[in-house]
Amino acid sequence: MKYDVIVIGGGLAGLTGAIRCAEAGLKTVVVSAGESALAFASGAIDVFGIEKDNALVEFPFAAIRHLPSMHPYQKVGTGSLQQALTFFTGQMAAAGIPLNNHGQQNHGRLTALGAIRPAWLSQEGTVSLPLRTSTEDLRRVAIINIAGFRDFQPALMAAGMQQQPGFCEVEFILADIKTETLNINTRNAYELRSLELSRTLKRDLFSQPNGMNILSSALQKAAGNADLVVIPSVLAVEGGNDLIRQLETLTGLRICEVATLPPSLPGMRMASALKQRFRQLGGMFLEGDQVLSGCFEEHQLRSLKTRLNPDMPISASHYILATGSFFSQGLASDRHHMTEPVFGLDVETSQSRDQWSDSRFMDGNQHNFSHFGINTNEQLNPYRNGQKINNLYCAGAVLNGFNPVQEASSGGVAISTGWFAANRIIATMPQAEETC
Amino acid sequence: MLNIIDTSFDNCIKCTVCTTRCPVAEVNPDYPGPKQAGPDGERLRIKNPALYDEALKHCTNCKRCEVVCPSGVQVGTVIQLAKARHDGFKKGPREFILSHTDMMGSLSASTAPVVNIATQLKPVKKLLDKVLGIDQRQTLPKYTYQTFRRWFKQQKAQQTRFDRQVSFFHGCFTNYNDPTVGKHLVAVLNAMNIGVTLLKKEKCCGVPLIANGFFDKARKNAQLNMGQFADTLADSECVLATEPSCAMTLRDEYPEVLHVDNHAIRERILFAAAFITREFAKGNKPGMKPLNLRVAYHSPCHLIKQGGVIHTMELLNSIPGLDVMMLDQKCCGMSGTYGFKKENYQTSRNIGQGVFDQIEALNVDYVVTDCQSCKMQVEMNTAHKVMHPLTLMAQSLI
Numbered sequence: 001m002k003y004d005v006i007v008i009g010g011g012l013a014g015l016t017g018a019i020r021c022a023e024a025g026l027k028t029v030v031v032s033a034g035e036s037a038l039a040f041a042s043g044a045i046d047v048f049g050i051e052k053d054n055a056l057v058e059f060p061f062a063a064i065r066h067l068p069s070m071h072p073y074q075k076v077g078t079g080s081l082q083q084a085l086t087f088f089t090g091q092m093a094a095a096g097i098p099l100n101n102h103g104q105q106n107h108g109r110l111t112a113l114g115a116i117r118p119a120w121l122s123q124e125g126t127v128s129l130p131l132r133t134s135t136e137d138l139r140r141v142a143i144i145n146i147a148g149f150r151d152f153q154p155a156l157m158a159a160g161m162q163q164q165p166g167f168c169e170v171e172f173i174l175a176d177i178k179t180e181t182l183n184i185n186t187r188n189a190y191e192l193r194s195l196e197l198s199r200t201l202k203r204d205l206f207s208q209p210n211g212m213n214i215l216s217s218a219l220q221k222a223a224g225n226a227d228l229v230v231i232p233s234v235l236a237v238e239g240g241n242d243l244i245r246q247l248e249t250l251t252g253l254r255i256c257e258v259a260t261l262p263p264s265l266p267g268m269r270m271a272s273a274l275k276q277r278f279r280q281l282g283g284m285f286l287e288g289d290q291v292l293s294g295c296f297e298e299h300q301l302r303s304l305k306t307r308l309n310p311d312m313p314i315s316a317s318h319y320i321l322a323t324g325s326f327f328s329q330g331l332a333s334d335r336h337h338m339t340e341p342v343f344g345l346d347v348e349t350s351q352s353r354d355q356w357s358d359s360r361f362m363d364g365n366q367h368n369f370s371h372f373g374i375n376t377n378e379q380l381n382p383y384r385n386g387q388k389i390n391n392l393y394c395a396g397a398v399l400n401g402f403n404p405v406q407e408a409s410s411g412g413v414a415i416s417t418g419w420f421a422a423n424r425i426i427a428t429m430p431q432a433e434e435t436c
Numbered sequence: 437m438l439n440i441i442d443t444s445f446d447n448c449i450k451c452t453v454c455t456t457r458c459p460v461a462e463v464n465p466d467y468p469g470p471k472q473a474g475p476d477g478e479r480l481r482i483k484n485p486a487l488y489d490e491a492l493k494h495c496t497n498c499k500r501c502e503v504v505c506p507s508g509v510q511v512g513t514v515i516q517l518a519k520a521r522h523d524g525f526k527k528g529p530r531e532f533i534l535s536h537t538d539m540m541g542s543l544s545a546s547t548a549p550v551v552n553i554a555t556q557l558k559p560v561k562k563l564l565d566k567v568l569g570i571d572q573r574q575t576l577p578k579y580t581y582q583t584f585r586r587w588f589k590q591q592k593a594q595q596t597r598f599d600r601q602v603s604f605f606h607g608c609f610t611n612y613n614d615p616t617v618g619k620h621l622v623a624v625l626n627a628m629n630i631g632v633t634l635l636k637k638e639k640c641c642g643v644p645l646i647a648n649g650f651f652d653k654a655r656k657n658a659q660l661n662m663g664q665f666a667d668t669l670a671d672s673e674c675v676l677a678t679e680p681s682c683a684m685t686l687r688d689e690y691p692e693v694l695h696v697d698n699h700a701i702r703e704r705i706l707f708a709a710a711f712i713t714r715e716f717a718k719g720n721k722p723g724m725k726p727l728n729l730r731v732a733y734h735s736p737c738h739l740i741k742q743g744g745v746i747h748t749m750e751l752l753n754s755i756p757g758l759d760v761m762m763l764d765q766k767c768c769g770m771s772g773t774y775g776f777k778k779e780n781y782q783t784s785r786n787i788g789q790g791v792f793d794q795i796e797a798l799n800v801d802y803v804v805t806d807c808q809s810c811k812m813q814v815e816m817n818t819a820h821k822v823m824h825p826l827t828l829m830a831q832s833l834i
């Protein structure tokens with residue numbers, strides 16, 4: 001079976017590239033083994049938020065000009081990065097998720113631990129804070145949970161926020177809304193996680209004509225006269241941003257939902273919107289199959305073997321590898337080696353094994369292993385035994401040369417490299433319609 | 437029976453992804469979900485059979501949990517085997533009637549007109565509902581007067597004229613309820629210069645028997661079918677099935693659930709679209725005229741499980757003029773006999789709501805799916821007519 005493009009991996013990088021290809025009229029398939037990192041992600045997009053010296057970045061597009069040449073942003077260039085983000089914002093809007101940005105500037109997003117992380121795009125259901133929050137308009141912050149939901153801890157969040165310079169004077173209101181108040185039937189609330197809770201709310205509360213009113217008056221009662229009300233993101237996967245907006249109208253409060261411990265509903269919402277968009281554009285999304293290996297000929301990838309159809313290889317003129325990092329199994333390691341498990345592409349590790357990670361796992365220093373990944377040329381083509389593979393492109397967390405966590409750059413890198421790879425492919429395909 | 441306990445469930449890394457994707461857990465709070473019902477529960481059950489959880493009965497064996505599990509745990513199978521070991525199936529007359537599809541089919545086909553009228557009548561439906569617990573809001577599938585096998589008898593001579601031969605495992609639905617898809621398969625294969633033969637004898641693949649706990653009967657059927665396959669494969673290239681659930685059962689459930697070894701011939705038992713697209717790749721494509729239609733494709737759970745969606749999409753995309761949009765891969769909720777049971781009626785519809793909503797929001801000429809049970813569910817719950825991919829292809833043949 002022959003396609004124009006096969007994308008391996010259906011995370012943020014793979015889907016962005018796939019949507020771009022499908023939109024250009026290319027016959028595109030995504031093969032994705034399982035859940036992507038989006039199910040854990042905040043649902044906001046970081047572009048570049050933290051400098052090497054841990055200073056917060058106010059102007060990400062200006063700051064990335066100083067990155068080393070091996071960084072993916074230097075390969076795609078600032079122009080492509082901005083075009084890719086514009087493209088992504090447009091696609092998400094078309095799928096019903098408007099995203100907010102502040103032009104050249106980063107904004108702050110609240111985490112469930114009360115930190116303020118620099119982000120560039122945020123969903124409407126969250127409140128963008130100034131990066132360095134001043135308390136001018138924030139005197140009282142209410143953090144409200146649904147009683148028994150254990151993946152969000154208001155007290156922990158408040159303690160975290162109090163450590164931020166802008167919040168030391170703020171008064172915190174911590175409260176729980178009882179499940180009986182919402183008439184929801186959770187026989188064992190301790191079993192409940194974000195996704196299950198959203199389903200229970202849908203079934204028992206939002207299905208009632210006055211459901212939103214019950215929730216809004218409970219929120220009003222709990223939040224008092226707070227200037228900002230923080231709730232865990234448990235209301236809904238799809239349509240969650242609209243529910244927050246309706247609640248704001250009903251209560252007159254300023255409400256911010258925060259992604260909880262996984263599964264993260266805002267991240268899942270983004271994943272589901274991307275898949276929907278891809279299908280609407282005629283793309284084929286094959287979930288649950290896994291690419292096992294490839295057949296190479298003359299520096300070209302010719303076909304792929306998958307787990308479910310091992311004796312029927314699938315082939316395309318071009319391929320994008322967007323299999324993610326270690327957790328998604330895009331990279332693998334044993335005691336001595338780091339490998340790319342699907343094709344055995346050349347991986348950059350540079351140091352010896354004992355330098356891979358910092359011996360103190362969580363003390364804030366970066367681990368070298370998060371820098372590792374597939375080595376590519378300027379066009380994002382990888383190498384195999386030193387030979388460049390011309391019709392294969394790599395995108396997202398599988399790439400080397402950047403540190404997604406330390407720099408707060410993972411979303412921007414995934415989107416821009418996925419988009420860039422797609423554009424390289426489109427440029428070589430005569431049948432592609434130039435749309436952008 | 438089944439006293440060898442496989443401990444591969446212990447590969448579970450407790451990520452809960454399976455539970456987030458289980459269609460039953462999504463709508464039925466009584467069901468603890470695949471992680472707890474499968475690998476977690478298995479540990480307890482091994483220690484003490486008294487810890488078997490009644491709630492396992494809610495699992496439909498849709499296999500979605502297996503598809504998403506990053507560690508390759510066969511969660512659905514673990515649950516079916518546990519139900520069998522712990523007597524977790526309710527096996528009343530209703531279960532017998534719903535699951536013994538070939539027996540009911542052969543009893544009903546000869547009296548099809550009467551049975552068909554009767555089962556659509558309100559008082560009869562009420563009676564079936566009251567006495568047996570078959571939900572009266574469901575439309576029971578009709579029986580065909582002329583079975584597929586009977587129709588095929590008249591084609592036999594025609595079929596032997598082709599040099600190449602493949603065998604067709606038609607399954608119960610095509611034989612007793614609606615032979616259309618079988619007829620269209622024959623038309624398509626003939627247009628590709630391939631003749632069709634049937635097995636001398638075939639028994640229900642076993643999917644409804646497994647779902648209702650009749651494992652011994654399912655195993656007997658499996659053994660009979662395996663013998664038939666061995667015979668027919670002497671004179672034909674492979675055995676094709678058009679029903680996704682039949683293909684999955686013949687290929688995967690025989691060894692995994694029923695412990696009937698099929699490895700010597702498994703590669704030659706194929707989902708029909710997989711065979712057809714393989715022929716396309718070799719250049720054997722029939723002449724087709726444009727069908728200017730816009731359709732939405734719904735992928736059946738058991739087809740996703742066996743990686744067959746790519747083949748059906750390839751088949752549909754090869755039909756000129758056909759504009760195909762793939763629906764989000766959600767479960768329709770019917771799951772064969774599950775949706776017919778009174779106690780499951782609402783759950784079944786709630787599961788399918790996501791599919792119905794997507795379909796109603798689209799402006800398409802038809803919905804397309806490979807599975808007859810999905811077809812019934814979608815037609816009962818939306819205003820759309822559902823077509824089989826082979827029907828569209830047969831219509832497009834020159």
Ligand SMILES: Cc1cc2nc3c(=O)[nH]c(=O)nc-3n(C[C@H](O)[C@H](O)[C@H](O)COP(=O)(O)OP(=O)(O)OC[C@H]3O[C@@H](n4cnc5c(N)ncnc54)[C@H](O)[C@@H]3O)c2cc1C
Nearest residue numbers: 009011012013033034037041046291324328396397410411
């Ligand atoms: C905890 C966490 C929090 C995050 N928070 C943020 C945030 O706040 N802001 C932000 O911008 N970004 C965030 N991210 C990252 C962001 O979500 C991106 O998704 C991430 O950078 C990587 O995207 P990716 O597409 O490269 O890979 P992944 O999302 O890892 O996707 C890879 C996909 O490839 C599939 N795959 C792997 N191997 C194969 C194979 N052989 N065959 C077929 N498929 C295969 C996997 O199943 C997976 O679906 C976060 C990530 C994590 C883990």
Ligand code: SF4
Nearest residue numbers: 458495496498499501
């Ligand atoms: S087989 Fe289907 S119904 Fe059963 S546990 Fe798995 S996903 Fe749920």
Ligand code: SF4
Nearest residue numbers: 448449451452454505
């Ligand atoms: S998806 Fe697999 S590994 Fe994860 S909890 Fe379910 S069975 Fe365990």
